[in-house]
Amino acid sequence: MSSHLLNKGYDPKEAERRWYAYWEKEGLFAAADVSDKEPFSIVIPPPNVTGVLHMGHAHNNTLQDILCRYRRMQGYNVLWMPGTDHAGIATQNVVEKGLAEEGKDRHSLGREEFVKRVWQWREEYGGLIIKQLKHLGASCDWDRERFTMDEGLSKAVRTVFVKLYEQGLIYRGDYIINWCPRCHTALSDLEVDHEDHNGHLYYIRYLFEKGEHGIVVATTRPETMLGDTAVAINPNDKRYGDLNKKRVILPLMNRVIPVILDEYVDMSFGTGALKITPAHDPHDFEIGRQHNLASIKVIGGDGRMNEQAGRFQGQDRFECREAVLEALKAEGLLEKIEPYQHSVGHCYRCRTTIEPYLSKQWFVKVKPLAEKAINAVKTGAVRIIPDTWTKTYFEWMNNIKDWCISRQIWWGHRIPAWTCEECGEMIVAMEPPKACPSCKGKTLVQETDVLDTWFSSALWPFSTMGWPDETQALKTFYPTSVLVTGFDILFFWVARMMMMGLHFMNEVPFKDVYIHALVRDAEGKKMSKSKGNVIDPLYVIDEFGTDAFRFTLAAFAAQGRDIKLSEDRIEGYRHFINKLWNAARFSLMHLSDFRPDETGRDIKGLSLADRWIMSRLSSVAGTVKTRLDEYKFNEAANTLYQFVWHELCDWYLEMIKPVLYGNGALSEGETKAGSSRYETTRFILWSALNKTLRLLHPFIPFVTEEIWDKLPGTRGSIMNAEFPAVDKGRYDVEAEASMDLLMGITGRIRNIRGEMNVPPSLQLEAIVQSAESDVRETLDEHRDIIINLAKLEALEITLPGERPASCATSIFGNSTIFVSLKGIVDFKAEQVRLDKEIAKISKELDVVGRKLSNEDFLAKAPQEVVKKVREKRERLEEKRNKLQENLVKIKQLADDA
RNA sequence: GGGCGGGUAGCUCAGUUGGGAGAGCGCCGGCCUUACAAGCCGGAGGUCACAGGUUCAAGCCCUGUUCCGCCUACCA
Known part of the structure; x- marks a missing residue:
């Protein structure tokens, strides 16, 4: 070989x-x-x-x-x-x-x-x-x-940090952040996954310092009450009367805390009274700040209650919740428990429940940065594709909050900030400072936190x-x-x-x-x-194989739609790779001794098949380019799939087989080798495969390279070959129209064969009748193609005339097709087939008829459209009439028989 | 709570400015035809979620309903 x-x-x-x-x-x-x-x-x-x-x-x-x-x-x-x-x-x-x-x-x-x-x-x-x-x-x-973490990228990180700090866009401070007790670090808001959780709303009574009753608050997290420093009421809430300056006793802790008034409180939720835990809730923190409340942390970084939690110290936060509830119950202060669904944050890395946690962290002030980024999309400097995400982008960017960038872990870019032990000065610099610029002190301690990975x-x-x-x-x-x-x-x-x-x-x-x-x-x-x-x-x-996999991913990559992947689907595209491989294998069998550079110089007399495949290829090249430029990978891939399988393989390769095998299609006395027809066909086959491989390469690089390597006349990797551009000179409207006719007629004959169960081994005679001379000419000239692909013994092309006997009938365009079924014709089957066909056409005619009898349609629709519909009616009517005639004849024959 | 996407053939999905409902797989029937049975030929199958509206004309535009999915949000 x-x-x-x-x-x-x-x-x-x-x-x-x-x-x-x-x-x-x-x-x-x-x-x-x-x-x-x-x-x-x-x-x-x-x-x-x-x-x-x-x-x-x-x-x-x-x-x-x-x-x-x-x-x-x-x-x-x-x-x-x-x-x-x-x-x-x-x-x-x-x-x-x-x-x-x-x-x-x-x-x-x-x-x-x-x-x-x-x-x-x-x-x-x-x-x-x-x-x-x-x-x-x-x-x-x-x-x-x-x-x-490379040296170069680390330098970039430090540079950015220092500059942003100097520009006042990075700051450090005590705020409530999302804390993962397992990872033992702060997280940004984005790194928290919220999930709905079926929890409870606990109603707890805080007694007044003086007098009875007190106030009932509702909370989902009773363990945080240990750190409460106030109870808040909406100032407009008449239910509570004059509470100003009243104080309550925090249960279990016996701490006296004030009742404060704040409009943040939603009167309609719970009891309208809100316990305030500034150290463990972002809103409470805000309220606490405005009212100068103390922040008492009762949960430690490990998720256990700390020394501020009194007798609960050392308990896990969830364990403590139960213990607090038990204790409250014992004191008769737990009023009621309601089921309550709310969302709970989880660490995106380890799923641990996030703790809102007061601590000193570094932040990026993102608003000023976000403005420019919003603008870039607004002005079109950046295009987001598909466009539907643009809205999501704006939505988020417009509501962006400061970015917590410090992490209490060891692996990462360590924050380039140092504190002078002597005077407390903070130094942010590219390199470790030798001395404190303020007091000249030498004891400088670097920040232990590292930066969020997303920062780099x-x-x-x-x-x-x-x-x-x-x-x-x-x-x-x-x-x-x-x-x-x-x-x-x-x-x-x-x-x-x-x-x-x-x-x-x-x-x-x-x-x-x-x-x-x-x-x-x-x-x-x-x-x-x-x-x-x-x-x-x-x-x-x-x-x-990689190619089948890649092609699958591309073929399913419709914009805005998730890909549902299964092995079956990938297997389907493996068949495509196999198809291409075999098409190439077939081609190379006939091209092994082919020298494209020699032949290419004087190819002449392209056959219809040749002109057609080149025209189609040019069109496909155009479509693929357009689709890729629009990131419509699926459409590009499917265009190629369709072309390779159903045009190149199903029609082109089949059409040129007689030439390649030397079974006719040559002039009288001509031998295959050296004939211009043979060489031209080989050139076009070579050229079509060559272009097809190049179009496919981005999707399926390996198999295309492998075939390319074997294809005569190629040099070097297909990676360096030119992606086929649209070749307008190859567009051939006439060839495409002729092929549509030939494929259509072939299809009708095949349909008859299939429906009548005629085995492929049995060659048939057929007659095509058409009133149009150019149709007859085309058919006449290319009768070989139909004979070959519809497996006919002979094909006669005539003017419309007598209906031949013992035939099955079909219509394509203006042509009537008769397939002789002498000896094998099954009149019953043919009647059924024709009935089915006529019913289909009648249905279509109904629709078209309704349109054309609608005066508004005739008056208001564009002339073009009306004309089209009229033509369609004519076509359909003609087709139906012909089929009906044939049906009548077949019935007669059936009766005679 | 807010936002987004989706509902088209048995399954997975295309369907570009409104004007003839498509593909792949699966299914049914016929073929081992000298590239490929991982194949060839043929076929069946759809009230385009539902209800209104705009229009001569709606899978496509508008309104509402419903179901599914996702994102996002501080009502304790």
């Missing part, structure tokens, strides 16, 4: 390994900092360094890879910047878990040693997801791979390109062309990159944001380990 021939089956595994290694070795993914070519750049949404490839990554990166390969083939200087994210809490959790197995914890190791361990872990396992992305075919410029990823589009240095990469590739990401990190990441990019680069970080949907399981449920419904991309790749 020649090296040009393909094996019977395609072996994805072997080919994928081989070609990926080749691409890497040849440096085909490399971007040029300096180039004449137009730049196209994407920064990868950096996966967590702890991550393993899941469906979300696979989908996200497939789309990016399609864009990158597409642009590369269009001649752009493409940079796809890869890297990973240090994922502070997640990574720390992973390493801590490892330590726990050794019976150690990070505190026994100490900070420095612990961080060292994390780096070790990263060296060992951190590259995993990068390897997995390579299995996916990702064409990232791996030489530029970045990590958010917010800088990703420019930090990865070398900022704060003015690098050539930044000059060439910033702003990036497009960001491809899921909506789940629109706020976490996209919005913050916009703010930081605009603030520090004075330019948007990307021109387009393409927001893709989520990959779900076959039932539409979110894939999650706990549900056990995850499909592992690596398993899929192993089972079906």
Whole structure:
């Protein structure tokens, strides 16, 4: 077997390994900092360094890879910047878990040693997801791979922090933040997942300091009462009379606390009296501030009651809730308990219930930054696609709150702030200060907190390109062309990159944001380990091949609709890869000794099939380009699927078989080899396959490269080949119209065969009658095609005339088709078939008739439309009449028989 | 509470400015036709969630209803 021939089956595994290694070795993914070519750049949404490839990554990166390969083939200087994210809490959790197995914890190791361990872990396992992305075919410029904890990126982080601090956009202070008692750190508002919880509303009586009764408050969290410093009433609430200056005794603690008046209190909720715990509730904190109340923390950072909780000290907060309720009951102060549904915050990393917690943290003042980011979208400097997300974006940005950026963990960018032990001065600087600028003191203690991981990823589009240095990469590739990401990190990441990019680069970080949907399981449920419904991309790749997988993801990537994935669906697209492979295998059988450069110079006399496939290809190339430019990956993929399977394979390859096999279609006395017809056909076949491969490459890189490699006349990787542009010169309206006719007539004959159960081995005679001379001419000229594809013995083309005997009938356009069923005709079956057909037409005629008898329609609809409908009625009527005639004849024949 | 998306064939979904309801899979029937049975040929199957409205004309535009999903929110 020649090296040009393909094996019977395609072996994805072997080919994928081989070609990926080749691409890497040849440096085909490399971007040029300096180039004449137009730049196209994407920064990868950096996966967590702890991550393993899941469906979300696979989908996200497939789309990016399609864009990158597409642009590369269009001649752009493409940079796809890869890297990973240090994922502070997640990574720390992973390493801590490892330590726990050794019976150690990070505190026994100490900070420095612990961080060292994390780096070790990263060296060992951190590259995993990068390897997995390579299995996916990702064409990232791996030489530029970045990590958010790299020296360069760390410098960018420090620079940004210092500048924002100096600009007054970073501040430090005591506020209520979201605290995860398990991770032992503050979290931003975004990092809290709210879930509805079936809890209770507890009514507790606080007795007056003097006198009876007291006030009943309602709360969902009785344990926080231990830290209450007031009870608040709405000043307009007449029920409570004059409470001014009254005080109540806090039960269990026997602390006397004031009753205060505040309009915040909702009179209609509960009893209209609100207990105030400034240290454990954000609103209470606000009210406490306005009324100068003390804040008493009763829950510690570990989620246990502290020394302020009196006899409850040491209890877990939920344990304490029960204990408090018991104690209240014992004192007769628990008035009632009502079931109550409310939402409870959970840590997005470990699901632990969040504790609103008063502590000293660092914040970014985001309002001023957000304004610019809002504007960028308003002015169109950044396009969000699909547009429906724009509204969500504005909604969030307009209501944005300050961003808590400090985390009480060890793995991350340590905040570059130092406190002078001697005078208390705070120093924020790029490098550790030698001495206190205020008192010259030498004892400077660095802030122990690290920054939110998203703080560093917010800088990703420019930090990865070398900022704060003015690098050539930044000059060439910033702003990036497009960001491809899921909506789940629109706020976490996209919005913050916009703010930081605009603030520090004075330019948007990307021109387009393409927001893709989520990959779900076959039932539409979110894939999650706990549900056990995850499909592992690596398993899929192993089972079906990367190309089948990628094509599936692309084909289902309709904008704004989640992808429901199942193995069945991927298997379906594996069939497509197989189809392409076999079409190529067939083609190469006939092209092994073909020299396109020699033949290409003087091809002439294209056949109808040739003209048609080239016309279709040009049209397909146009559609694919348009759809990709609009990020309509599914439409691009489906266009190609349809073309390859149903045009290239079903019709074109079938039509040229006689030429390739030398079974006729040649002039009298001509032999196959060397005939111009044969060579021209081979050239067009070669050309069609060549173009098709290039159109498909961005979607299915491996199999296209493998076939490309075997295709004569190709040099080098298909990655460097040109993406086919629309070739207007190839548009051939006439050829397409002729083919529509031929395909239609063939279809009608096949339909008769199928309906009448005529086996393919039985060749039939057919007659087509048409009153139109150009139709007859076309059919006459290309009768071979119909004979071949409808498996006929002979085809006669005539003017309308006598109806031949013993025939089944069908209509296409103005043509009547008679298929001779001499000896096998089943009159009954034919009657049924015709009845069915006529019924269908009658139904359509009803609709059309109603329209045309409507005077308003005739008067008000555009003339064009009216004309169209009239023509349609004529066509349908003609068709029905003809079929009816035939039905009558068939009935006669049936009666005679 | 607010916002968004969706309801089209048995399943998963397309349907661009309103003007002839589509695909893939599945199903039924016929074929081992020399690229492919992971295939070829043919076929059946839909009151476009429901109710109104605008229009000569609505899957598409408007209003309401309903069901599903998601995001978001401080009523203790």
